[in-house]
Amino acid sequence: MTELNLVQAINRTLRDAMRQDPNILLLGEDIGVNGGVFRATEGLFKEFGADRVIDTPLSETGIVGAAIGMALYGLKPVAEIQFLDFIYPAFDQIVSELAKFRYRSGGQYPAHVVIRSPYGGGIKGGLYHSQSTEAYFCHTAGIKVVVPSTPADARGLLFSAIDDEDPVLFLEPKRIYRSLTGEVPDDTHRIPFGRARVVREGSDVTLFAYGAMAPLAAEAAETLSRDGVSAEVIDLRSLVPLDEATCIASVEKTGRAVIVHEAARFCGFGAELAAVLAEKALYSLKAPIVRVTGFDTPFPYALENLYLPNADRIVHAARNAVRAS
């Protein structure tokens, strides 16, 4: 075990994976000589060289299109999109191509590409360095969407992403890249997709969160416990595939659900999760499902802290849910 922050865990995992498998290579903007704008690829260019840590021209469609071609040919590319906000020039390659290659070729041409991208607010990044638009990708069949919330999960999930035979969008909560540290295994332990993590057990209400919202949900649970409200916290870890079984079992136990995400509420991932709970656990519910999310506005700059969910908002929502019945 080593104490690392989240971005260090990602860096070390990329390094360890690349040492094990010469087919793995990285491509993206400023990732080589510069080590990435968040330093996620620091030192890798020096260790693995320009053939495996490829500084590309400034073109996201070029990065993802080329990564697809590499994957079809048999390499394992891990592409970096510098900010999730800049992924849209590659949207066609991701949605029309990457996600559909296996299906549209009848299984002849699987395209295993990992796309890493920092997402989310909390760094005073304004409109174009803050958004959480995971729902666009979750809506597309054929691509997995994974969001770690701890350094150890980042390592275990990134190993799984690189191992996976399908495309994976690996979203990194940049707000907690450095703010939290944790014990990270030194071995190559994998965390499988589709297994949510029960961060804290509780009996009165379930707080569902992922990425940078998971530590806030845990903080809210702590506050709630001082009021005598026992909150269970579930970190979803992977949105696609979703661990429905764990989500449903928790709500069957607590009877109340608060879903937390940074993304805008309308058609956000919480809408899907709420629908699953309504379809499969309605009779266990003692109160309406509540969503604590970003607002349905563009992501603001100066008022960022009002836009983003915080522990107070989560606590408030959970108390209301508990009072409702």
Next chain:
Amino acid sequence: MVEPGTLPVLPTVSGAPALGEAALRDAYQLMVMARATDERCLMLQRQGRIGFYAPLMGQEAAQVGASRALAPEDWVFPAYRELAVALARGVPLKAIFDQLLGNADDAIKGRQMPNHFGFRTVNFVVASSPIGTQITQAVGAAMAAQRRKDPIVTIAFFGDGATSSNDFHAGLNFAGVFQCPSIFFCQNNQWAISMPRKRQTRSATLAEKAAAYGIPGVLVDGNDIHAVYDAVREARARAVAGGGPTMIEAEVYRFGPHSTSDDPKRYQTDQELLAAKERDPIGRLKAELIAAGRWHEDADRKLWEDARALVSRTFEAAEKGKPLDPRSLFDDVFAEMTPRLAEERAGYDARLREGATKS
């Protein structure tokens, strides 16, 4: 007439001679085969026996000439009009028809519209409908081959319309920067559905766009199989020797509609089409072969008869193919089915079983 699937893919490599007598006759047969298939498929669509078709007529010399300059190990990234390339790579006609019909033998399991085929066995990557997306992918595969030191090229096929796409720019730009073994083969058939070539760009030629990416651009008469073959052969030799990518513009003319959903009379004059047909690549090669004493009208008549008979026979065999297994709907979304998909399939299976007991 030899079934195309059994024709050898010529192991052409750098330094190989120009198309010889046997290779030319073989190329001519393939071109006729492709034209006969096209003509038949347009009729089949009108008869409602296939749902859609995008003909290549007018582009046969470009496609066969380019294909014959490639090695079997090379990777083809096609658009959706590359029937003659597939045939030239050794794909059996039956496999094409299975795809047009989406039957149980279809290599892509009925997942896409007609013309969007793909055959891993001959390095013919599965096509998609979005324009130009295969160009960056071809570059990525070439970068992979470059890293593995495999002496191959990747070739992206696309049309004049695709030169306006994002991925054309990104792909040629990447290829120029990384000097990977890529060939960008643009069949300028003068039309992107209804938009004439001059609506795509103010450039005098498409080939000259390559200069801006620091890579050679070559303009050839796409109706001249020799010119196409030589240009691709040279581009291939340069790429395999580490000399980087090449863009080739093969100037042709789309004789047919964009697809069976399109009526070219709305935007194209008869005069222009007739003038273009004067330059028919099949007529041109036939005349050349006859003038050289290597072909004659009787053999030609027989070739066409045989080609049409083979097309009919093969299509009828494919039409007798079994329908797809309805349960395959959920396969190949992921390598392993997610719980969500498994649940959806279970519900669908139950409905299928109810249907089966009712009928």
